[in-house]
Amino acid sequence: xxxxxxxxxxxxxxxxxxxxxxxxxxxxxxxxxxxxxxxxxxxxxxxxxxxxxxxxxxxxxxxxxxxxxxxxxxxxxxxxxxxxxxxxxxxxxxxxxxxxxxxxxxxxxxxxxxxxxxxxxxxxxxxxxxxxxxxxxxxxxxx
Amino acid sequence: xxxxxxxxxxxxxxxxxxxxxxxxxxxxxxxxxxxxxxxxxxxxxxxxxxxxxxxxxxxxxxxxxxxxxxxxxxxxxxxxxxxxxxxxxxxxxxxxxxxxxxxxxxxxxxxxxxxxxxxxxxxxxxxxxxxxxxxxxxxxxxx
DNA sequence: CATATATGTAACTGAACTTGTTACAATAAA
DNA sequence: TTTATTGTAACAAGTTCAGTTACATATATG
Numbered sequence: 100x101x102x103x104x105x106x107x108x109x110x111x112x113x114x115x116x117x118x119x120x121x122x123x124x125x126x127x128x129x130x131x132x133x134x135x136x137x138x139x140x141x142x143x144x145x146x147x148x149x150x151x152x153x154x155x156x157x158x159x160x161x162x163x164x165x166x167x168x169x170x171x172x173x174x175x176x177x178x179x180x181x182x183x184x185x186x187x188x189x190x191x192x193x194x195x196x197x198x199x200x201x202x203x204x205x206x207x208x209x210x211x212x213x214x215x216x217x218x219x220x221x222x223x224x225x226x227x228x229x230x231x232x233x234x235x236x237x238x239x240x241x242x
Numbered sequence: 243x244x245x246x247x248x249x250x251x252x253x254x255x256x257x258x259x260x261x262x263x264x265x266x267x268x269x270x271x272x273x274x275x276x277x278x279x280x281x282x283x284x285x286x287x288x289x290x291x292x293x294x295x296x297x298x299x300x301x302x303x304x305x306x307x308x309x310x311x312x313x314x315x316x317x318x319x320x321x322x323x324x325x326x327x328x329x330x331x332x333x334x335x336x337x338x339x340x341x342x343x344x345x346x347x348x349x350x351x352x353x354x355x356x357x358x359x360x361x362x363x364x365x366x367x368x369x370x371x372x373x374x375x376x377x378x379x380x381x382x383x384x385x
Numbered sequence: 386c387a388t389a390t391a392t393g394t395a396a397c398t399g400a401a402c403t404t405g406t407t408a409c410a411a412t413a414a415a
Numbered sequence: 416t417t418t419a420t421t422g423t424a425a426c427a428a429g430t431t432c433a434g435t436t437a438c439a440t441a442t443a444t445g
Binding site for chain 1 (some may be wrong): 244245246247249250251253254257258261275276277278279317327329330331332333334335336337338341342343344346347349350351354355357358361362364365366369373374377378381382
């Protein structure tokens with residue numbers, strides 16, 4: 100139940116790329132050490148972020164870089180990149196067509212649950228990577 | 243990934259109880275036939291709905307009944323009754339405290355993701371069981 | 386009161402998914 | 416050419432979900 104760590108790890112990944120890509124080569128290993136996971140887990144995420152056009156990754160002695168201004172990367176972009184959520188909610192298949200409830204439940208719930216999913220997406224869309232960057236900077240400057 | 247069928251099956255269950263409890267004994271078997279699943283799956287859901295005060299269920303030769311006006315049962319009530327979602331989102335534990343991102347990611351994401359979860363919950367709260375009942379009646383009257 | 390019928394719950398299964406891991410070919414900078 | 420890194424396949428352990436069997440417990444009804 101719920102949304103996996105893949106999503107939040109992808110956000111973490113983008114933040115590490117932002118904070119370090121001008122100073123050093125940001126490799127899957129380096130990111131994995133910040134997240135505290137295995138580099139392959141990160142590489143799988145990098146692949147998807149790359150496919151979504153959010154970063155550039157090169158094989159060999161390279162590293163990853165953001166391919167967009169963090170002001171124009173929203174949490175929804177990240178969510179869509181790594182979580183293949185056509186439907187956040189699931190409805191039981193093959194309910195009984197002879198029952199007025201079983202017959203109509205799918206159509207009726209679909210409408211409402213899609214609305215709810217859109218609410219979730221709109222909320223994620225309101226937060227940009229840049230918002231998170233600023234919040235981290237604030238926290239760090241308090242030291 | 244995503245929210246299980248338990249939630250939508252619970253909604254289905256409440257609707258069957260509403261539509262039939264004045265005409266016949268609504269047993270777990272009867273509900274299971276409408277949903278097209280096993281009666282035990284339904285009984286587990288009935289248990290949780292009962293615990294949440296949404297229905298009354300009696301052992302023996304009884305059946306289930308709503309214990310509230312369907313106008314006052316929202317989809318959020320059902321969601322909370324059957325899905326134990328403290329956190330819809332998950333964040334990787336033990337990220338590196340020596341990295342500015344690893345150190346702050348948890349606190350920062352928590353705030354935003356809780357906001358998003360609240361958006362989802364607010365949206366579910368806007369739909370009542372009665373709304374669904376009316377929609378089913380409309381669909382049925384078209385025949 | 387006896388019987389028939391349901392619930393409540395434990396225990397188990399198979400399938401699917403999540404995360405982590407090893408291994409290695411392909412790639413590109415130095 | 417060397418070295419470091421990505422991309423991906425393959426596999427494993429852990430978890431969750433849905434379905435199923437089984438049975439003790441409970442309760443309307445004859």
